[in-house]
Amino acid sequence: MQETRRAILESVADGPVTGPDLATDLEISRAAVWKHVDELRDAGFEIESGPDGYRLAGIADYTGATVEFDLEAPFAVEYHEAIGSTNDRARELATDGAADVVVLADEQTGGRGRLEREWTAPSGGVWLSVVTRPTIAPPRAPLYTLAASVATARAAREAGVDARIKWPNDVVVAVGEAGDYRKLAGILTEMEGETDRVAWLVVGVGVNANLDVEELPEGATSVREEAGDVDRRRFVQRLLEEFEALRTDLAAVVPAWRDLALTLGQRVRVERPAGEVVGDAVDVTDAGALVLETDDGRETVAAGDCEHLRPV
Ligand code: BT5
16 A cells, blocks of 8 residues: 555544644645545545544455555455456466565455366455465475465354364365364465475465355355455455565474364375375374375375275
């Protein structure tokens, strides 16, 4: 946000403050104050003008500016009402050299899951992609996916949903005791780099927020279904703040992930390019790989599709 506009916003948030006082403090004309206030109103800030001056009455809108305002994480937010895929837009920005930018949309018309699968993303969900340029080697990249699932699960838990994580990247709500679940959110991480260095990562997060389950594929759930509607602005802020805390402290990621994992202790089948493995999920390594106890001993699986099986 432009500096003068941010200063006005901060003043009216502490308000009330009169137009002439703002003009004097910021060394601009009264007409300029008006113009900035108008633009802030257009960006979704509810600024009331009363006898004592301007005051911020509320922030109902979900826009780039309202998400950035009082966000305690260093991200710029680019908002779209509708877009094909936030990951595609984020990849474009990453290729152009961007860092710490979040692409956020109300609706995606071409949302993508992993392996070219479709991701349903109607208006009312939280669809976002974070561009980050970490100084890590590619084998550590999965930690960012785990960090995003922890951040998403934590934000969902604050919204009243009993969210857990299914390895590697699904945020789910458990149904019954046998490892069954409904999917609340998914994560798609894409990257570019050389063998020893990541150039950029795009971490895409899709959360079924204020949606009816009828709008979603079978087996999905939503924040609305589990706990009622959420303030998406606050939800995205909390998700980004948690993600920021974890990406600046990577050692904390796996322990946090373990605490929320639904997969550990389950009998699972993992499909991977090298073939499938069946076993009991017993641990996650420091790099985020799943450790299975199989009939032939321990196996570590770095990536794949994981299915929870009924215990035999
Ligand atoms: C994922 O893939 O779970 C990753 C989803 C990532 C979506 C975000 S939204 C923002 C960003 N921009 C994008 O274009 N993508 C990212 P995967 O594990 O492959 O799961 C895909 C499968 O989940 C599909 O085949 C469906 O069965 C199911 N599915 C599709 N839409 C869903 C939804 N909204 N909720 C729950 N399940 C869904």
